[in-house]
Amino acid sequence: MRRRSILAVAGWLATAVVATLIGLAAIRLVGESITGTPGGVLSQREVERLLAAEPTSPGPTTAAPGPSGATPSAPAAGRRVFTTAGGTAVAECVPGGVRLVSWSPAQGYRAGDVDRGPDDDVEVKFEGPSGEHELKVRCVGREPVAVPDD
Numbered sequence: 001m002r003r004r005s006i007l008a009v010a011g012w013l014a015t016a017v018v019a020t021l022i023g024l025a026a027i028r029l030v031g032e033s034i035t036g037t038p039g040g041v042l043s044q045r046e047v048e049r050l051l052a053a054e055p056t057s058p059g060p061t062t063a064a065p066g067p068s069g070a071t072p073s074a075p076a077a078g079r080r081v082f083t084t085a086g087g088t089a090v091a092e093c094v095p096g097g098v099r100l101v102s103w104s105p106a107q108g109y110r111a112g113d114v115d116r117g118p119d120d121d122v123e124v125k126f127e128g129p130s131g132e133h134e135l136k137v138r139c140v141g142r143e144p145v146a147v148p149d150d
Contacts, residue, residue, distance in 0.1 A: 044088055047104070051081055051090065080144045086126025086133030087111065091144040094118050098139045109133075121147065 042050070079092035079101065087105040091098055096118035105111050109128030116122055121138040137144045 044083065044104075044106075047088065048081055051079075078142050078144070082135055082137065082144075082146055084126060084133040084135050085130065086128055086135075087124070089124050089135055089137070091122060091137040093139040093142050093144055098122050098137055098144055100124060100137070123149070 078094075079090065082089050082091065085106065086109045087103060089103040090101040092101055093099075094117075097120050099118040100114065100116040100122045103111055103114065103124045105126050106128070109126045112125035112127045112132070114124045116124075121136055123134060123136040126133045126135070134149050136147050136149050138147050139145070
């Protein structure tokens with residue numbers, strides 16, 4: 001009887017080990033689609049570098065900080081990256097006005113209200129530990145420009 005109990009426990013342990021190894025192998029096989037972001041997470045500098053690498057037409061490549069404290073740059077004609085303490089947004093001028101192409105909150109922040117357009121103006125609010133940082137953009141000529149909130 002004692003031998004049978006020992007064999008039962010050993011069989012159960014072997015089954016548990018095999019099941020655990022199969023589960024770990026399946027997670028590794030599926031990989032980032034479950035446990036992370038496909039393609040990895042890019043830093044703000046990497047995003048700006050990649051955007052700057054896009055083909056550009058002649059024109060300004062940077063601009064003075066906007067009234068909202070956002071610092072824009074121009075990686076492509078009619079498209080700019082705006083950076084605030086709460087996050088980063090990319091806006092472009094299109095036939096219907098201005099449009100938010102993308103936005104990304106900084107570490108510890110989240111995107112609150114987002115009006116992506118196209119419209120006369122667009123905005124995104126980043127909410128986090130130091131408060132709310134709102135970025136409002138409109139087109140002046142054919143270039144997106146940060147403007148103060150009404």
